Amino acid sequence: KMKFSRHARRQMKWRKISEDDIGDVVNNPDYFEYSVHDRINAFKMIQGRLLKITYKAEENEIIVITAMVKGR
Numbered sequence: 001k002m003k004f005s006r007h008a009r010r011q012m013k014w015r016k017i018s019e020d021d022i023g024d025v026v027n028n029p030d031y032f033e034y035s036v037h038d039r040i041n042a043f044k045m046i047q048g049r050l051l052k053i054t055y056k057a058e059e060n061e062i063i064v065i066t067a068m069v070k071g072r
Contacts, residue, residue: 003062003063004022008064011066017067022064026055026064030045031043051070053066
């Protein structure tokens with residue numbers, strides 16, 4: 001189960017990133033790195049865009065904190 005912060009929803013809208021894209025990045029990243037406050041940065045190339053999703057894994061859900069497109 002995924003929840004999205006208000007910030008993440010705004011970024012998704014501005015950058016035209018779908019919930020399906022985020023699910024794909026989180027579940028099947030090309031690579032990932034651990035970040036501050038137990039967050040994870042997951043990266044995946046989708047349709048020529050490198051997506052970076054920052055999320056935190058809780059007990060029964062994933063909280064998406066932000067979504068970005070890296071390297072224009």
